[in-house]
Amino acid sequence: MLKSFPKQIDEIIQTKDLIINYNKTNHKFNKILICGMGGSAIGGDTVKLIILGKDWVNSEIPIYVNRDYSIPGWVDSNTFIILSSYSGNTEETISCYKNCMAINSFVVIMTSGGELLKLAKGEEL
Numbered sequence: 001m002l003k004s005f006p007k008q009i010d011e012i013i014q015t016k017d018l019i020i021n022y023n024k025t026n027h028k029f030n031k032i033l034i035c036g037m038g039g040s041a042i043g044g045d046t047v048k049l050i051i052l053g054k055d056w057v058n059s060e061i062p063i064y065v066n067r068d069y070s071i072p073g074w075v076d077s078n079t080f081i082i083l084s085s086y087s088g089n090t091e092e093t094i095s096c097y098k099n100c101m102a103i104n105s106f107v108v109i110m111t112s113g114g115e116l117l118k119l120a121k122g123e124e125l
Contacts, residue, residue, distance in 0.1 A: 032062070035065075035083050035084065035092070036066075036083070037067055037090050040084035069091070075100075076105075082107075083096055083111075084111070090116075
């Protein structure tokens with residue numbers, strides 16, 4: 001599965017809706033937060049290890065993986081946030097989305113559907 005991951009990403013880009021809604025030009029992020037549960041969080045752990053290797057503590061841009069209902073208190077406008085939920089209905093990830101929107105954070109949503117996709121599209125729930 002891990003070896004086929006790049007191919008899976010290509011297939012998603014070619015066959016699924018790709019929603020990009022970014023209005024913060026030339027913004028510099030100084031930390032990354034990946035929110036998810038189960039396999040969605042494991043993806044964040046994998047990315048963290050691949051990108052940062054064993055020296056993630058001393059990285060110039062730290063990557064954190066969050067498996068909770070709320071985002072950490074240190075999240076601010078300089079945090080690049082990825083919300084990941086395959087189903088799009090994971091309670092913890094949806095709760096983190098609402099936390100992020102309350103402080104007007106920059107968020108990237110990775111999902112195949114559910115409530116999270118509706119939120120990404122700006123649909124009322």
